[in-house]
Amino acid sequence: MTTRSYRRQDCPIAYALSVVGDQWTLLLIRDLLSGVHRFEALQKKLGLSRNLLARRLKQLASQGLVTRDPLPGTKRFAYRPTPKCEALWPTVLALAEWGQAWRGNVEGTRVEITESDSGKAVGVRYCRLEDGREVAPDRIVVERIRP
Amino acid sequence: MTTRSYRRQDCPIAYALSVVGDQWTLLLIRDLLSGVHRFEALQKKLGLSRNLLARRLKQLASQGLVTRDPLPGTKRFAYRPTPKCEALWPTVLALAEWGQAWRGNVEGTRVEITESDSGKAVGVRYCRLEDGREVAPDRIVVERIRP
DNA sequence: GCCATCAGTTCACTAAATGAACCTGTCGGC
DNA sequence: GCCGACAGGTTCATTTAGTGAACTGATGGC
Numbered sequence: 001m002t003t004r005s006y007r008r009q010d011c012p013i014a015y016a017l018s019v020v021g022d023q024w025t026l027l028l029i030r031d032l033l034s035g036v037h038r039f040e041a042l043q044k045k046l047g048l049s050r051n052l053l054a055r056r057l058k059q060l061a062s063q064g065l066v067t068r069d070p071l072p073g074t075k076r077f078a079y080r081p082t083p084k085c086e087a088l089w090p091t092v093l094a095l096a097e098w099g100q101a102w103r104g105n106v107e108g109t110r111v112e113i114t115e116s117d118s119g120k121a122v123g124v125r126y127c128r129l130e131d132g133r134e135v136a137p138d139r140i141v142v143e144r145i146r147p
Numbered sequence: 148m149t150t151r152s153y154r155r156q157d158c159p160i161a162y163a164l165s166v167v168g169d170q171w172t173l174l175l176i177r178d179l180l181s182g183v184h185r186f187e188a189l190q191k192k193l194g195l196s197r198n199l200l201a202r203r204l205k206q207l208a209s210q211g212l213v214t215r216d217p218l219p220g221t222k223r224f225a226y227r228p229t230p231k232c233e234a235l236w237p238t239v240l241a242l243a244e245w246g247q248a249w250r251g252n253v254e255g256t257r258v259e260i261t262e263s264d265s266g267k268a269v270g271v272r273y274c275r276l277e278d279g280r281e282v283a284p285d286r287i288v289v290e291r292i293r294p
Numbered sequence: 295g296c297c298a299t300c301a302g303t304t305c306a307c308t309a310a311a312t313g314a315a316c317c318t319g320t321c322g323g324c
Numbered sequence: 325g326c327c328g329a330c331a332g333g334t335t336c337a338t339t340t341a342g343t344g345a346a347c348t349g350a351t352g353g354c
Binding site for chain 2: 009010011012013014015016017021022023026027030034047084087088089090091092093094095096097098099100101102103107108109110111112113114115116117118120121122123124125126127128129130132133134135137139140141142143144145146147
């Protein structure tokens with residue numbers, strides 16, 4: 001990736017954006033996470049230039065977000081998300097919730113999150129780590145701690 | 148903003164990224180949300196060109212994420228986040244958590260989320276909407292519902 | 295053997311970001 | 325009432341990044 005000036009910022013958000021913060025990467029990750037693993041399929045689904053897709057995949061591989069696995073018996077490949085990539089699910093879903101809530105009354109495709117066994121609706125929220133209870137947005141405090 | 152091809156995708160994530168998905172916007176929002184409201188201060192803190200900052204602020208204003216309020220008695224302005232912008236807190240904090248967890252053992256600045264009255268640690272997690280109980284990541288199912 | 299598909303690469307072109315200089319208005323000092 | 329500093333921009337030349345089309349080369353099905 002490029003050496004943007006914000007990479008030098010000492011901030012986990014800046015770090016995260018230096019890895020996944022360009023125009024296509026989070027959309028690419030959305031598709032990798034939802035089971036699209038092949039070059040052609042990704043290119044067709046996203047509509048970005050093959051050129052750039054190849055570059056992005058290399059970058060993601062070099063950052064440890066995807067692996068490039070040869071499909072057995074062929075010369076073809078599957079790009080599979082690693083745990084580092086899967087850990088972006090909450091980010092992607094937080095974006096999806098925001099998009100749904102604020103895109104106006106466009107009746108488009110929705111993203112629904114449910115609990116696997118009960119089928120009950122789930123959202124990306126704040127939780128106390130201690131006991132897993134939800135905390136309302138107006139009761140949270142965000143601090144930056146410098147080492 | 149530009150008319151990138153992914154804007155035409157019918158997906159709330161693509162919509163969200165069409166608004167906040169470029170290189171600087173989420174970093175800009177991080178600072179707006181943490182109380183930096185002035186043009187000069189934002190430019191110095193972020194280090195992006197004044198040029199581009201002016202453009203991004205206009206775009207964010209036109210999308211309803213910030214207001215440009217004249218400061219009383221002066222010809223100066225404060226850029227303040229609207230509720231639409233504040234609704235991006237979970238996205239920003241999910242990115243921060245990911246950045247912290249995966250940037251390797253760099254001992255840099257951390258972002259800590261706590262509950263205001265108890266001071267207990269809080270994280271961005273999945274919660275059942277019904278009763279606000281945390282749901283483990285391996286028990287969630289994500290579906291796209293087409294209208 | 296032939297055409298289609300997959301996984302790229304190369305290249306010319308366009309769009310966007312960068313960095314520096316410039317402009318205007320205000321305030322404070324003197 | 326002149327000077328410098330600062331806030332909040334705009335303009336412009338240069339650099340960098342993204343786009344789209346064409347090309348390569350290996351497989352695979354029939």
